[in-house]
Amino acid sequence: MDQKLTPNEGYRYFRTQGLSSGLLTWLAFRRFMARPDWAQHMVGAEKDDMTGLLSHWQQQEPQAANVTLLLSSVPLLGAASGVAAMAAALNYSGVAPINIWVMLWLFALGPLLLTCLAVVSQFFRSAAVGLLRQTLLHWFSKRLQLGTQQSASHGLLMRYIGYLLQWSALLYLIAALMTFLAFATFQDFNFGWSSTLIQDASTMQQWMNLLSAPWSWWHQTASEQLVSSTRYFHGQASSAPAMAGLWWQTLMMATLVYGLLPRLMLMLWLRYRVSSALRRDIENSSELTRLMATLHQQQSQSPLEAEPDNATLVVLPLNAAQQWLIGWHAQPNSETLKYNLGENTWSADEQWLQQFQADKPVYFVAALQQTPTAELADCIALVRARMNVAGLILMPGDYPPERAEAQLESWQFFASQHNFGLFIEEARHD
Amino acid sequence: MTKPVFAVVGHPNKGKSSIVATLARQDAVKISSLSGTTTQAQAFTLNVDGQTLYSLVDTPGFQRPRQVLSWLEQHCQNASQRPDAIRQFIDAHQATTEDSRFHDETELLRPITEGAGIIYVVDGSVPYTPEYEAEMTILQWSGQPRMALINPIGGEQFVAQWQQALSQFFSVVRVFDPMTADDQKQVAILSAFAELSERWRSDLERAIQVYSAHLQRLRSRSAKVIIESMQQLLQLEVSLPVPEQFAETALRQQLQQRYQQTMRDLEANMQRQLQELYALNHMRLNAQTLDFPDMFDVEHWYLFGLDRQKLVALSASAGAAAGAVVDVGLGGSSLMMGALAGGIVTGAASLLATWKPEKLKVKGVPLAGKTLTMGPVKDANFSFVLLGRAIDFFDLVARRTHADRRVVTMAASDFKARMASLNQVEQVKLTRALLKARKGLSEQDSDQLQQWLLQLMAAGQQ
Numbered sequence: 001m002d003q004k005l006t007p008n009e010g011y012r013y014f015r016t017q018g019l020s021s022g023l024l025t026w027l028a029f030r031r032f033m034a035r036p037d038w039a040q041h042m043v044g045a046e047k048d049d050m051t052g053l054l055s056h057w058q059q060q061e062p063q064a065a066n067v068t069l070l071l072s073s074v075p076l077l078g079a080a081s082g083v084a085a086m087a088a089a090l091n092y093s094g095v096a097p098i099n100i101w102v103m104l105w106l107f108a109l110g111p112l113l114l115t116c117l118a119v120v121s122q123f124f125r126s127a128a129v130g131l132l133r134q135t136l137l138h139w140f141s142k143r144l145q146l147g148t149q150q151s152a153s154h155g156l157l158m159r160y161i162g163y164l165l166q167w168s169a170l171l172y173l174i175a176a177l178m179t180f181l182a183f184a185t186f187q188d189f190n191f192g193w194s195s196t197l198i199q200d201a202s203t204m205q206q207w208m209n210l211l212s213a214p215w216s217w218w219h220q221t222a223s224e225q226l227v228s229s230t231r232y233f234h235g236q237a238s239s240a241p242a243m244a245g246l247w248w249q250t251l252m253m254a255t256l257v258y259g260l261l262p263r264l265m266l267m268l269w270l271r272y273r274v275s276s277a278l279r280r281d282i283e284n285s286s287e288l289t290r291l292m293a294t295l296h297q298q299q300s301q302s303p304l305e306a307e308p309d310n311a312t313l314v315v316l317p318l319n320a321a322q323q324w325l326i327g328w329h330a331q332p333n334s335e336t337l338k339y340n341l342g343e344n345t346w347s348a349d350e351q352w353l354q355q356f357q358a359d360k361p362v363y364f365v366a367a368l369q370q371t372p373t374a375e376l377a378d379c380i381a382l383v384r385a386r387m388n389v390a391g392l393i394l395m396p397g398d399y400p401p402e403r404a405e406a407q408l409e410s411w412q413f414f415a416s417q418h419n420f421g422l423f424i425e426e427a428r429h430d
Numbered sequence: 431m432t433k434p435v436f437a438v439v440g441h442p443n444k445g446k447s448s449i450v451a452t453l454a455r456q457d458a459v460k461i462s463s464l465s466g467t468t469t470q471a472q473a474f475t476l477n478v479d480g481q482t483l484y485s486l487v488d489t490p491g492f493q494r495p496r497q498v499l500s501w502l503e504q505h506c507q508n509a510s511q512r513p514d515a516i517r518q519f520i521d522a523h524q525a526t527t528e529d530s531r532f533h534d535e536t537e538l539l540r541p542i543t544e545g546a547g548i549i550y551v552v553d554g555s556v557p558y559t560p561e562y563e564a565e566m567t568i569l570q571w572s573g574q575p576r577m578a579l580i581n582p583i584g585g586e587q588f589v590a591q592w593q594q595a596l597s598q599f600f601s602v603v604r605v606f607d608p609m610t611a612d613d614q615k616q617v618a619i620l621s622a623f624a625e626l627s628e629r630w631r632s633d634l635e636r637a638i639q640v641y642s643a644h645l646q647r648l649r650s651r652s653a654k655v656i657i658e659s660m661q662q663l664l665q666l667e668v669s670l671p672v673p674e675q676f677a678e679t680a681l682r683q684q685l686q687q688r689y690q691q692t693m694r695d696l697e698a699n700m701q702r703q704l705q706e707l708y709a710l711n712h713m714r715l716n717a718q719t720l721d722f723p724d725m726f727d728v729e730h731w732y733l734f735g736l737d738r739q740k741l742v743a744l745s746a747s748a749g750a751a752a753g754a755v756v757d758v759g760l761g762g763s764s765l766m767m768g769a770l771a772g773g774i775v776t777g778a779a780s781l782l783a784t785w786k787p788e789k790l791k792v793k794g795v796p797l798a799g800k801t802l803t804m805g806p807v808k809d810a811n812f813s814f815v816l817l818g819r820a821i822d823f824f825d826l827v828a829r830r831t832h833a834d835r836r837v838v839t840m841a842a843s844d845f846k847a848r849m850a851s852l853n854q855v856e857q858v859k860l861t862r863a864l865l866k867a868r869k870g871l872s873e874q875d876s877d878q879l880q881q882w883l884l885q886l887m888a889a890g891q892q
């Protein structure tokens with residue numbers, strides 16, 4: 001039972017819903033716990049199990065489905081962009097070849113550069129990146145209705161937005177690849193290369209060898225013949241050699257190795273950082289501790305409830321000549337007392353109470369600092385069985401005023417319960 | 431293996447429930463000056479992040495101890511039979527209603543016969559008298575590990591006398607005031623519990639470690655609550671739509687009132703969260719006193735924040751530090767002009783802001799159909815005022831025991847003395863972080879601010 005209530009269990013609850021859903025649910029939970037009346041919504045929750053507690057909350061506070069939909073739109077936008085970009089790049093008229101440099105920049109080298117910039121921006125803030133993230137942060141905060149909670153979730157949301165952007169970029173490349181495969185299956189493409197600075201095919205060959213170095217051990221994709229036969233010049237008619245389509249292998253591998261793979265690694269790294277940040281936020285935030293501390297507060301069962309008695313006590317000095325005084329744990333050797341209850345065994349006291357004869361009104365005497373107990377009530381009852389008890393006189397003594405007030409309350413309640421008069425030996429000087 | 435369980439027993443009205451409340455960190459335990467408030471034995475557990483460390487059984491007080499002892503003596507022939515005699519007593523007098531003659535004694539003895547250790551509570555402000563010996567003898571007969579706590583309810587005049595008497599019946603005797611015991615004293619009592627029984631020693635030693643770590647975490651989480659709340663307060667903007675027909679003065683006044691009330695609500699929310707963190711949900715506050723005035727009572731800002739001279743100096747240094755970053759970025763070619771400019775600008779801004787600190791800027795000219803906005807507050811000292819108030823409240827909550835049911839009166843402490851616990855560089859960096867908090871803090875900034883906040887909190891508790 002103990003292990004089911006730790007913050008770690010709380011983290012597990014949110015995390016098993018998936019990273020995005022888990023994070024949104026956590027933010028919604030923080031928003032819920034910021035409300036002053038949150039405890040009222042947790043009545044009846046299973047208190048011995050964190051999963052039970054959080055499930056109870058989540059059933060009562062359903063998250064808006066449109067927020068999840070909105071979040072999904074960011075990666076979908078990336079995918080749509082990938083499809084559109086590839087479709088545009090492959091917009092082949094059938095006359096001029098498709099320039100492989102355009103393809104490489106759009107889907108391999110360009111994404112690689114952006115991936116590197118994204119890595120650098122994790123450690124160094126640039127104004128442009130900061131502005132993009134702030135804009136998205138503000139948009140997310142509004143959609144999630146974070147309100148004043150926005151600043152509290154700032155760090156977590158910024159990491160998540162960074163991850164979401166990479167996920168979007170990854171989907172861009174995946175969608176682009178899928179689009180290429182779809183198009184290339186049913187249509188032939190004439191790829192070529194054109195350059196002002198690269199004068200000859202052998203230089204181009206060197207560049208292509210360098211580019212394809214990561215996978216050359218496995219498969220040589222751009223042969224000398226392919227490079228030399230597919231050069232074209234703008235404005236000049238070019239023939240489409242049969243092997244021009246073979247550039248697709250280089251383009252595919254370049255997209256995978258330079259575009260998709262680094263982006264995937266970056267996305268996984270950012271996903272890990274978001275997951276770590278979420279765990280840290282859950283463990284370091286006060287919400288789960290507050291939840292458990294409040295719900296595990298125990299109420300006392302059947303406590304005694306009594307209204308305070310504000311009646312002023314009548315002052316009645318001790319007078320052995322006119323009163324038959326029986327002490328209750330009174331100071332020893334008090335000459336005014338006929339007997340001091342509590343100094344002997346109960347049997348001895350009981351025997352005396354059943355046998356004494358009084359020729360004056362009987363009063364019990366106790367120090368104010370004494371606590372009235374049922375045993376005193378028994379003593380009074382034993383006397384009442386045989387004669388009238390005039391009352392009980394309290395001796396205030398040297399007692400701190402606030403403590404005396406509390407003790408007096410107990411004595412007054414005791415007196416009202418057992419129906420006898422209560423007096424005080426001398427007026428208290430508060 | 432079950433967790434350690436202790437029955438807290440004694441004469442009525444000696445603070446048993448108060449001790450349970452403090453050591454189990456439960457502020458819903460019914461505590462009353464009326465004798466006999468506790469009518470049933472009830473276990474209260476100390477729960478830390480889902481782990482039960484130990485249970486304390488709150489019990490009714492002894493009402494007829496001599497009669498119980500008399501019964502036991504009649505039903506027992508030698509010492510080896512004493513624990514069984516107590517069980518027989520409970521079986522013989524277990525009643526279904528509270529009218530049973532020995533209801534209170536059966537309630538307090540039952541957990542002991544079920545294996546609970548004994549914590550016997552007495553009042554150190556009243557003299558020792560032989561009436562307690564029947565109670566102590568009964569507890570001795572149970573054979574369970576037992577210790578005594580002397581609760582100095584009205585003072586410590588008779589503590590020495592009690593120690594002399596109690597040490598004859600109990601192996602461990604300690605003085606413990608549940609109303610004022612700080613964390614260290616509470617941990618010391620747990621150590622005393624550990625001395626009682628070999629069976630529970632390792633559990634209790636572990637409980638001490640877990641509890642101490644929990645107190646540390648509470649402080650860190652409190653710091654996080656404060657930092658998040660401060661960011662909300664410092665970044666708050668409140669807008670009001672401008673109606674077709676409006677009176678400008680009344681509109682501005684309405685906006686100001688709404689702004690200030692929202693700020694107060696945010697601060698109250700932060701205070702509530704701190705209370706919940708420390709399980710002090712029932713703590714009642716007398717929030718506005720002469721010693722702890724309203725947030726916007728500018729004349730009393732000196733109580734919480736910094737004086738003008740210190741504020742301008744820190745702000746100027748913080749601005750210079752920001753300017754120094756510019757200089758580094760330019761490879762030093764700006765000849766440190768960035769630092770100088772930053773220092774002058776920030777210092778001048780602070781000087782101007784402290785000249786009329788109460789002037790909250792309203793953005794825009796009211797035009798029908800538009801919105802009028804107020805905030806955020808630009809005054810640098812306001813950040814320190816908020817911080818000072820937050821730390822004062824935290825102090826109050828962290829020191830309060832769960833037995834203390836008095837209405838709390840807030841009072842401001844000396845914030846300048848707290849700031850002195852940070853060195854000059856840290857003070858400048860703190861100032862810079864607070865200035866930056868108006869626009870938002872990065873995770874690293876928040877973490878660093880948390881560390882300084884913990885230092886400032888610790889300064890007040892020394």
